[in-house]
Amino acid sequence: MLTWSEQFATGSPLVDTQHRMLIEKINHLERLLSGPPPSKAICDELINFLGSYVVTHFKFEEQCMERARCPAHEKNKQAHTAFLALFGKFKERYAAEGPKPELLRNLQTAASDWIKSHILSVDIQLKACLKS
Numbered sequence: 001m002l003t004w005s006e007q008f009a010t011g012s013p014l015v016d017t018q019h020r021m022l023i024e025k026i027n028h029l030e031r032l033l034s035g036p037p038p039s040k041a042i043c044d045e046l047i048n049f050l051g052s053y054v055v056t057h058f059k060f061e062e063q064c065m066e067r068a069r070c071p072a073h074e075k076n077k078q079a080h081t082a083f084l085a086l087f088g089k090f091k092e093r094y095a096a097e098g099p100k101p102e103l104l105r106n107l108q109t110a111a112s113d114w115i116k117s118h119i120l121s122v123d124i125q126l127k128a129c130l131k132s
């Protein structure tokens, strides 16, 4: 399980709230995978929510970085594009194969690792830009 902590703070309370929500949804997926196989309806709902929330969040965060003239802005956009490509590939497989535990586990692990390293290496660069 991922836990939001101060080291993830970006200096923007709204961005942080959105990160907490993303982390909560990824953890929700992990909890679902530790129990009996979840229904397709539950998986569909979670995946659709994650897919649309991430798009909204990325847009919002990119606007924040652009406005703050953060030097990480371009790198952030590229990383978001790469994540959306990864998520798109997952969705193609999900549509073809359904809620296979192995497939969902892959998404959960990839999303969890990605968000942690992305926030810590890119998003937190916003903090210094909002201060100045």
Ligand SMILES: [Fe+2]
Pocket: 061, 076, 080, 118, 122, 123
């Ligand atoms: Fe980001």
